[in-house]
Amino acid sequence: MRFFQHFGEYLLFLKAVFTKPEKGKIFVKQIFTESNNIGVGSFAIISLISTFIGAVSTIQIGYQLVSGILPDYLIGRIVRDSNILEFAPTVTALVLAGKVGSNIASEIGTMKVTEQVDALEIMGINAANYTSLAKIVSGVITIPMLVLYAMMLSLIGGAISGWASGIISVESFVKGLRTDFMGYNVVFAMTKAYTFSFLITSVSAFQGFRTEGGALEVGESSTKAVVYSCMSIIFFDYIISQLMLFK
Amino acid sequence: MIVIENVNKTFGTKHVLKDISANLYKGKCNFIIGASGGGKSVLMKCMVGLVTPETGSITFDGRDFLKLNYKEKINVRKDIGMLFQNTALFDSLNVEENVAFPLRMFTDFTEEQIMDRVNFCLGRVNLVNLNKLFPSNISGGQKKRVGIARAIALNPKYLFCDEPNSGLDPLTSRVIDELIKDITKEYNITTVINTHDMKSLFVMGENIVFIHQGAKWWEGEKAGIRSSGNKELLAFMEASEF
Numbered sequence: 001m002r003f004f005q006h007f008g009e010y011l012l013f014l015k016a017v018f019t020k021p022e023k024g025k026i027f028v029k030q031i032f033t034e035s036n037n038i039g040v041g042s043f044a045i046i047s048l049i050s051t052f053i054g055a056v057s058t059i060q061i062g063y064q065l066v067s068g069i070l071p072d073y074l075i076g077r078i079v080r081d082s083n084i085l086e087f088a089p090t091v092t093a094l095v096l097a098g099k100v101g102s103n104i105a106s107e108i109g110t111m112k113v114t115e116q117v118d119a120l121e122i123m124g125i126n127a128a129n130y131t132s133l134a135k136i137v138s139g140v141i142t143i144p145m146l147v148l149y150a151m152m153l154s155l156i157g158g159a160i161s162g163w164a165s166g167i168i169s170v171e172s173f174v175k176g177l178r179t180d181f182m183g184y185n186v187v188f189a190m191t192k193a194y195t196f197s198f199l200i201t202s203v204s205a206f207q208g209f210r211t212e213g214g215a216l217e218v219g220e221s222s223t224k225a226v227v228y229s230c231m232s233i234i235f236f237d238y239i240i241s242q243l244m245l246f247k
Numbered sequence: 248m249i250v251i252e253n254v255n256k257t258f259g260t261k262h263v264l265k266d267i268s269a270n271l272y273k274g275k276c277n278f279i280i281g282a283s284g285g286g287k288s289v290l291m292k293c294m295v296g297l298v299t300p301e302t303g304s305i306t307f308d309g310r311d312f313l314k315l316n317y318k319e320k321i322n323v324r325k326d327i328g329m330l331f332q333n334t335a336l337f338d339s340l341n342v343e344e345n346v347a348f349p350l351r352m353f354t355d356f357t358e359e360q361i362m363d364r365v366n367f368c369l370g371r372v373n374l375v376n377l378n379k380l381f382p383s384n385i386s387g388g389q390k391k392r393v394g395i396a397r398a399i400a401l402n403p404k405y406l407f408c409d410e411p412n413s414g415l416d417p418l419t420s421r422v423i424d425e426l427i428k429d430i431t432k433e434y435n436i437t438t439v440i441n442t443h444d445m446k447s448l449f450v451m452g453e454n455i456v457f458i459h460q461g462a463k464w465w466e467g468e469k470a471g472i473r474s475s476g477n478k479e480l481l482a483f484m485e486a487s488e489f
C-alpha cells in the first residue's frame with residue numbers, strides 16, 4: 001500500500017515538475033550549471049571506472065576462454081558486447097546514482113528544510129519545477145553522453161589490459177571488436193542510458209523534495225535517493241533487456 | 248488590509264487553529280503574539296498560502312485567497328513579501344542575486360534596472376559592499392536585512408515577518424524593528440509580525456492579536472493591553488517583565 005501511495009506522489013511530483021518554467025532565460029542558465037555539475041563533474045570518476053571495468057572484463061573473459069580451441073579474437077568480441085550491453089550503461093548509472101543522486105537529493109532536501117522551497121512558493125514560483133526540472137533535463141542530456149564515453153573507454157581499457165597481460169594482441173582484440181558488430185546493441189544500451197538517467201534524477205529530486213525536518217532527514221533522503229535509484233535501475237534493466245533483446 | 252474569518256486548521260487530531268478571526272490593517276505593524284506552540288506560525292502560513300485551513304476565509308483587500316484560482320493566487324502572491332524566521336535565503340546565490348531573484352523572475356527589467364533596484368533595496372536596509380558575499384559568509388543580522396531587502400524588492404503590499412529578531416542581540420533587534428516600521432510607513436504596507444519579543448511589541452506594535460492555545464483571546468491596540476482584563480494576556484506580559 002505504502003508503495004502505491006509513494007508512486008502516486010511521485011507521479012504528482014512529476015506533473016508539477018514538467019510545466020513551463022517561469023523564465024526561459026533563467027532555465028537555460030540552470031541547464032548549463034547543472035550539466036556542468038552532473039556531466040563534467042562526473043567525468044573523472046566515470047573515466048576511471050569504465051577503463052578498469054574494460055580491463056578487468058578482458059582478463060576475466062580471457063581466463064574463462066583458455067581452452068585453446070576457440071580463436072582468441074572472440075575475447076575482443078565478448079568484451080565488446082558485455083561492455084556495451086551491460087557494463088557501460090548499468091555500472092555508469094549505478095555509480096551516478098551514488099554520486100549525482102545523493103547530491104540532487106541533499107541539495108533539494110536542504111532547500112526544503114531551510115524553507116527556501118517555501119520562499120519560492122510564496123513568491124508564486126512552482127518550486128518543484130524550479131528546483132528539479134533543470135536537474136532532470138541536464139541529467140538526461142549528459143548521462144547518456146557519459147555512457148557512450150564509458151563504452152569507448154572500456155574497450156580501450158580492455159585492449160590495454162589484454163596487451164599488457166599478454167592475453168591477446170591488440171590486432172586480435174580489434175578484430176574481435178569488429179566481428180559481427182550490431183548497431184542495435186548500442187541502441188539498446190542508449191535506451192537504457194536515457195531511462196536510467198531519467199530515473200536517477202527524477203527519483204532523487206522527488207526524495208529531496210519530500211524531505212521534512214532537519215539535517216538528519218536530509219541525510220536520510222539522500223540515502224533513500226541512492227537506494228531507490230539503484231533499485232529502479234536494476235528493475236528497468238531487467239524489463240528493458242526482456243523487451244528489447246528477446247522480442 | 249487582511250481580514251481573517253473563522254479559520255480552523257487541524258493536523259491529524261490536533262486542532263491547532265480554533266475559529267480565528269482578526270483584522271490586520273494597512274500601513275500598520277500588526278503583531279501576532281502568544282506562547283510557544285500556540286499556533287502563530289501556522290496562522291501565518293495559512294495567510295501566505297503555505298498551509299490550507301479547513302474552513303474560513305482570508306481576504307486580501309477584497310480578494311478571498313482560498314477561493315481564487317491558481318493564476319489569481321499567483322497574482323496575490325506577487326504582492327506578498329516574507330521574511331522567514333531563519334531568513335531562507337537561497338544559499339547557492341550571493342546577496343545581490345538573492346535580492347535580484349524576484350526581479351529576474353517576475354519583471355522584464357534590463358540588467359541595469361535590476362541592479363539599480365537591488366542596490367536601492369540593499370541601501371534601504373543599510374547593507375553596502377556585501378553584494379558578492381554568499382549567505383553562509385554573513386552574520387545573522389545581515390541575513391535578516393538581506394531577507395528584508397528581498398522581501399521588498401517587488402514593492403509588496405503585504406509584508407510578513409516570522410520572528411524577525413529571534414537570535415539577534417538587543418541592539419540589532421531594535422535596528423531591524425525600526426527598519427520594518429519605517430518601511431511599513433514609507434510604502435503603506437500591511438505588515439504582519441509574529442513575535443515573542445515584547446520589547447519590539449512596545450516599540451512598534453499598533454494592532455495586536457493575542458493567540459492562546461490555538462484560539463484568539465484578545466485583539467486591540469497596544470494601549471488597551473493593561474486594561475484588557477484578560478488574565479492569560481496579562482500573565483504573558485508579566486512573564487516578559489513589562
Ligand SMILES: Nc1ncnc2c1ncn2[C@@H]1O[C@H](COP(=O)(O)OP(=O)(O)OP(=O)(O)O)[C@@H](O)[C@H]1O
Pocket residue numbers: 258261263281282283284285286287288289290443
Ligand atoms: N505540519 C504540522 N503537522 C502537525 N502539527 C503541526 C504542524 N505544524 C505545526 N503543528 C503544531 O501546531 C502547533 C502550533 O505550532 P506553531 O508553530 O504555530 O506554534 P508557534 O505559536 O509559532 O510557536 P513558536 O512561538 O514556538 O514558534 C504546535 O503544537 C505544533 O506541534
Ligand SMILES: [Mg+2]
Pocket residue numbers: 287288289
Ligand atoms: Mg513559530
